[in-house]
Amino acid sequence: MSHLKDGLSIKSQFSVFTALVFHHTAVFLFLTSSCEGQSQLIGPPQPIVAILGEDIILPCHLEPAMDAVAMTVEWARPDLKPKFIYVWRDGVGLLVDQNPSYKDRTSLFINKLNHGDVSLKLSEVKLSDEGRYRCFIPSIRRETFIQLNVGSVSSPVLGINKDPSGVVLECESKGWYPEPELFWLDAEGKLLSAGAPETVRGPDGLYTVSSRVTVEKSHGNSFTCRVQQSKIQQTRETQIHIQGDFFMDITTADCSCSTEHIVIGFAVVFLCISFAFFVYKWRQNKIETKTQEREGEKTESVRNNVELEVLMEGERNREQVSAESDTTKNLDTKNAKLEKQQKKENKEKQMEPGETNRDTNDS
Known part of the structure; x- marks a missing residue:
């Protein structure tokens, strides 16, 4: 009898354990399916390149799509103070705590919010706009980051001069950012040997690059000056044909x-x-x-x-x-x-005989 009771006790315990495992599994599956069903914020996998002075869109959308009109959407740059670029809340754009450098230059596509598109439009891009942006929806605690690279480009201008050693070609391109590279190519697209280009950065932060090369007839009649910047994936070139x-x-x-x-x-x-x-x-x-x-x-x-x-x-x-x-x-x-003396002696001699005679007479 005791063995029967023990067997029933073990069976009941096993049933309870099985029920608990089933319950937790069901809860886990429910939570997993709930999480999987919640929308994610999706941004571009690669950096966005903007040209100086142009308008640019920083893509950010909910997937699966859901209405974001009533949601709060925050666009910010963590490296700035204040960090907020644009805030959408309660159906309006808030200007409180907005970074002053972005005043009147940011907006959302309101007619696309109900489709889950919360992309930011940035107008008249500046060099200072380059950086890492955060797209965040607090209610679902989802965020994504977008890297914006700002560049400036211009087409090179060519000049030609005569020189005893050959023809001298001059190339200059102004208004680049970041600092570009300059190459000379012959008619076959091969690099020409030229000195290091001269690069100067102006007070506006933009670069001017220039170079000179002496060419001969053996190089062909067509020559190309190519200026490129790999970070913003921009290339500009100008070709010249010499008779x-x-x-x-x-x-x-x-x-x-x-x-x-x-x-x-x-x-x-x-x-x-x-x-x-x-x-x-x-x-x-x-x-x-x-x-x-x-x-x-x-x-x-x-x-x-x-x-x-x-x-x-x-x-x-x-x-x-x-x-x-x-x-x-x-x-x-x-x-x-x-x-x-002689006269005196002679006179004395003459006087001596007279004196002698007088003496004799006296005697």
Whole structure:
């Protein structure tokens, strides 16, 4: 009996367990089917490219389609403050908390809301509009993101000039964004070897790109300047066709230029030789002038030395004459003294005999 009761207890427990599993499975399937039946917000899988100044549509729609007229739809850029670009609520567009840079430039297609189309129209696109946009419906908590890339393009302008080395082609394209690339192609579509293009960004944020290339007749008669920007997937190109006789004119011009170069070369050489000769003569004259000045200085020095010697000789002669005069005077003086002395002695000798006779008489 106890075994029978145990068996019934186990069966009842198993039945309860089965019922619970069935119930939870049914609930899970119901919830899954409910979720699967709810609409999703669908946006573009690739970035949207807008050209500067044009109008653009940022696609966003409910799938499966359902009426969105009574729903709240929020368009925003998370990187901005305030972030809201456009808000649809209670059947009207709200301007509260709208980013001022989008004022009067955003709108929804009201006649398409009942089909679940909540796409945003953005007018007069600016460079600052580039970014990541969020399309969000709060009531069903569904969102999707759209990347907007803004670009600006213009067709290149070609120019042609003659050069002794060939024909020079010039290409310039203004008003690009982002920064573009420039290529030269020949008649067969092959890249031509050219220097790196020059790129300048203006105060408006747009780029101007330019390049020059020298071409010859061997490259063909048709040439293309291509400007492209891969991010916005935009390409612009301009082709030019050069007549064959234009290259002939270049060849003739080359000959003429060669003759002119030869004449100019001879003229330059002649001027250089003339200048060198002039410098040589000028230096020679300068050297001769210095030599003459040195010789004049030497002559003047010799003359001065001679005059000095003459003066010194005269001075020596005067001194000698003076000395001789003094000697003569001394001799004359001595002779006078000697004569006087002699006379005195002679007089004394003459007086001695008389005195002797007087002495004798006195005796």
